[in-house]
Amino acid sequence: MVATIKDVAKLANVAPSTVSRVIANNPRISEKTKERVREAMSELGYHPNFIARSLANQSTQAIGIVIPGSADKAFLNPFFPEVIRGISKGAHQKHYALHMSTGETDAEIMEGVVQMVEGKRVDGIILLYSQVDDKLTKYLLRKKFPFVIVGKPFKDVEHITHVDNDNYRAAKEVTEHLIQLGHERVAFIGGNLKLVVTVERLLGYEKAIRNAGLVYRDDYIIHAQFLKEGGQAAVQELFNLDEPPTALVVADDLMALGVLNTLDDMGINVPNDVSVVSFNNVMLSEVSRPPLTTVDINIFQLGYEASKHVIQLVEDPMDPIKRIIIPHKLMKRQSCREYVSTKKTTTI
Amino acid sequence: MVATIKDVAKLANVAPSTVSRVIANNPRISEKTKERVREAMSELGYHPNFIARSLANQSTQAIGIVIPGSADKAFLNPFFPEVIRGISKGAHQKHYALHMSTGETDAEIMEGVVQMVEGKRVDGIILLYSQVDDKLTKYLLRKKFPFVIVGKPFKDVEHITHVDNDNYRAAKEVTEHLIQLGHERVAFIGGNLKLVVTVERLLGYEKAIRNAGLVYRDDYIIHAQFLKEGGQAAVQELFNLDEPPTALVVADDLMALGVLNTLDDMGINVPNDVSVVSFNNVMLSEVSRPPLTTVDINIFQLGYEASKHVIQLVEDPMDPIKRIIIPHKLMKRQSCREYVSTKKTTTI
DNA sequence: TTGAAAGCGCTAACAG
DNA sequence: CTGTTAGCGCTTTCAA
Numbered sequence: 260m261v262a263t264i265k266d267v268a269k270l271a272n273v274a275p276s277t278v279s280r281v282i283a284n285n286p287r288i289s290e291k292t293k294e295r296v297r298e299a300m301s302e303l304g305y306h307p308n309f310i311a312r313s314l315a316n317q318s319t320q321a322i323g324i325v326i327p328g329s330a331d332k333a334f335l336n337p338f339f340p341e342v343i344r345g346i347s348k349g350a351h352q353k354h355y356a357l358h359m360s361t362g363e364t365d366a367e368i369m370e371g372v373v374q375m376v377e378g379k380r381v382d383g384i385i386l387l388y389s390q391v392d393d394k395l396t397k398y399l400l401r402k403k404f405p406f407v408i409v410g411k412p413f414k415d416v417e418h419i420t421h422v423d424n425d426n427y428r429a430a431k432e433v434t435e436h437l438i439q440l441g442h443e444r445v446a447f448i449g450g451n452l453k454l455v456v457t458v459e460r461l462l463g464y465e466k467a468i469r470n471a472g473l474v475y476r477d478d479y480i481i482h483a484q485f486l487k488e489g490g491q492a493a494v495q496e497l498f499n500l501d502e503p504p505t506a507l508v509v510a511d512d513l514m515a516l517g518v519l520n521t522l523d524d525m526g527i528n529v530p531n532d533v534s535v536v537s538f539n540n541v542m543l544s545e546v547s548r549p550p551l552t553t554v555d556i557n558i559f560q561l562g563y564e565a566s567k568h569v570i571q572l573v574e575d576p577m578d579p580i581k582r583i584i585i586p587h588k589l590m591k592r593q594s595c596r597e598y599v600s601t602k603k604t605t606t607i
Numbered sequence: 608m609v610a611t612i613k614d615v616a617k618l619a620n621v622a623p624s625t626v627s628r629v630i631a632n633n634p635r636i637s638e639k640t641k642e643r644v645r646e647a648m649s650e651l652g653y654h655p656n657f658i659a660r661s662l663a664n665q666s667t668q669a670i671g672i673v674i675p676g677s678a679d680k681a682f683l684n685p686f687f688p689e690v691i692r693g694i695s696k697g698a699h700q701k702h703y704a705l706h707m708s709t710g711e712t713d714a715e716i717m718e719g720v721v722q723m724v725e726g727k728r729v730d731g732i733i734l735l736y737s738q739v740d741d742k743l744t745k746y747l748l749r750k751k752f753p754f755v756i757v758g759k760p761f762k763d764v765e766h767i768t769h770v771d772n773d774n775y776r777a778a779k780e781v782t783e784h785l786i787q788l789g790h791e792r793v794a795f796i797g798g799n800l801k802l803v804v805t806v807e808r809l810l811g812y813e814k815a816i817r818n819a820g821l822v823y824r825d826d827y828i829i830h831a832q833f834l835k836e837g838g839q840a841a842v843q844e845l846f847n848l849d850e851p852p853t854a855l856v857v858a859d860d861l862m863a864l865g866v867l868n869t870l871d872d873m874g875i876n877v878p879n880d881v882s883v884v885s886f887n888n889v890m891l892s893e894v895s896r897p898p899l900t901t902v903d904i905n906i907f908q909l910g911y912e913a914s915k916h917v918i919q920l921v922e923d924p925m926d927p928i929k930r931i932i933i934p935h936k937l938m939k940r941q942s943c944r945e946y947v948s949t950k951k952t953t954t955i
Numbered sequence: 956t957t958g959a960a961a962g963c964g965c966t967a968a969c970a971g
Numbered sequence: 972c973t974g975t976t977a978g979c980g981c982t983t984t985c986a987a
Contacts, residue, residue, distance in 0.1 A: 309726030378657030659964030
């Protein structure tokens with residue numbers, strides 16, 4: 260049997276409550292007894308039972324992480340490990356552990372979260388995505404459970420602490436960059452339209468297109484999954500068009516990788532025949548052929564800030580709602596090139 | 608206030624224990640009362656408190672994941688997200704959640720694990736690495752706590768359930784592959800020598816070298832970190848040698864990436880001037896320039912089996928110790944080429 | 956400064 | 972088939 264607080268109390272000749280106070284390092288206990296109790300603890304190899312403490316305490320020192328879709332699929336995208344790295348760092352500093360439940364469908368995920376919240380398994384939650392019209396968000400809001408979103412909430416922006424990039428501006432900037440390079444036929448390949456980040460990036464793209472007086476064409480907008488395969492399908496559609504684009508804004512590095520592959524298979528050269536920019540700057544983007552011009556969104560920082568702020572929220576429920584915008588930066592590499600009109604006719 | 612089991616009991620006119628039984632779907636409760644209780648539950652929006660249950664139960668339905676070094680650093684290597692994907696899948700199937708504590712130093716990690724175990728926060732543990740002379744392993748063994756190792760235990764192989772590849776053979780095979788291509792000066796770039804996997808791969812390499820009657824040279828063996836930067840330093844050492852190698856066995860894809868970069872910087876062409884093979888087959892290796900010839904070790908499967916088996920161990924402490932070997936497979940891509948002796952003199 | 960005792964919410968004998 | 976009751980191990984009033 261493992262030693263409990265009672266055993267320690269007995270050995271040290273004090274009451275259990277005193278032992279408890281020693282653990283909490285309560286200043287109202289004399290140094291002498293503290294010492295005695297500590298000795299007893301180490302003599303018995305005592306370690307507090309966290310679960311019991313949590314029950315008495317209503318606090319777990321753990322924060323829950325919610326990943327979209329199945330952890331399974333999502334982890335394929337290096338974005339997630341990287342945010343978690345950041346979260347992990349922030350949590351560690353405050354002595355919080357991480358808890359993940361997993362689920363394949365939306366319903367399963369919801370169930371997992373309900374268990375975390377209702378089952379009191381975590382003190383706070385970080386949502387690693389933001390979906391349009393999200394039940395989870397509503398639930399958490401209704402329960403008044405401490406949580407933060409990595410991304411921009413679809414609704415109730417003023418009531419939800421969130422950590423995000425200015426994706427609208429970032430998208431606008433990269434599109435402008437392409438336009439400045441002389442491209443006039445710029446297409447957009449985005450992820451799931453239910454994700455707010457997709458919407459924001461699309462909007463930024465649109466704004467840039469319109470500002471430049473270019474035509475905003477529906478057939479230049481494609482949506483797929485945030486995965487490699489996503490990019491492949493998209494490319495095939497775009498390059499079957501009468502007037503295929505000369506530049507591509509891709510909403511995610513992993514998709515861009517798929518794009519690059521497919522383009523290569525089709526004998527279309529990047530950047531000579533078509534320019535590509537994407538988002539995230541995961542390690543892959545630096546290594547690909549050609550290295551991708553992409554927006555560094557500082558994923559690690561996104562996670563770090565998120566964990567910092569849930570914990571603040573947990574520890575002080577009066578902590579004000581915040582909106583934290585992490586800066587982004589365009590990383591120019593070799594997937595873009597200025598548009599030379601003569602090229603086009605010779606290439607395709 | 609949230610509804611507790613007592614509230615439900617009161618409303619349904621039964622004893623709390625009956626409610627508890629309904630939750631557990633105990634067959635000895637009549638359908639009628641079950642129905643009544645369930646109604647009461649949903650009327651009150653009741654959800655069981657997991658923590659309380661854990662305390663009464665001595666079981667948490669959670670398994671702990673231990674990552675080497677700081678989660679922080681490790682997550683930089685795509686190996687880890689990928690094992691976790693596998694673990695996550697297995698855990699989900701059995702309705703287990705995942706729990707991660709993080710720590711920067713070995714001591715901190717140890718502390719985290721002690722908290723998990725002693726604090727009864729998890730039912731079982733998966734160690735995502737195997738270190739020579741590992742305190743953690745000893746501790747877990749002494750505590751008789753259910754755990755499995757991903758990798759080969761340094762000691763007590765017969766007493767620890769583990770999921771591993773046959774790294775010795777894999778390394779031997781790739782080295783032989785290089786030798787068959789005509790290479791006679793094959794170097795080895797490995798990770799931390801305290802990691803059993805490094806040792807195994809080194810041993811396999813050595814065996815192949817000796818079998819082929821080649822000289823085993825100490826200056827052809829370099830150890831660095833399992834990170835990109837690791838590869839860079841190694842290359843510089845090797846190519847300052849009088850007789851630099853014509854082929855490289857690199858113990859990890861990420862390191863190999865660093866190797867590729869550095870080689871490129873030095874104007875050494877892969878595969879024309881030097882061939883490179885590595886291990887893991889993470890997504891990066893397919894994308895790099897040139898695409899890496901690498902050993903697919905089936906990382907996902909490693910994780911999946913690990914979680915399956917800790918859970919078995921948790922649920923049946925009498926479950927026998929197992930050694931699960933996941934098959935590997937050489938993925939031939941473009942980083943290798945046969946050695947043509949004339950080349951050498953012209954190239955360097 | 957310390958102790959006694961009442962919970963935290965649930966489970967599991969034991970009894971009936 | 973169901974109720975009573977005693978914990979699980981800790982924290983936290985309330986008293987002293």
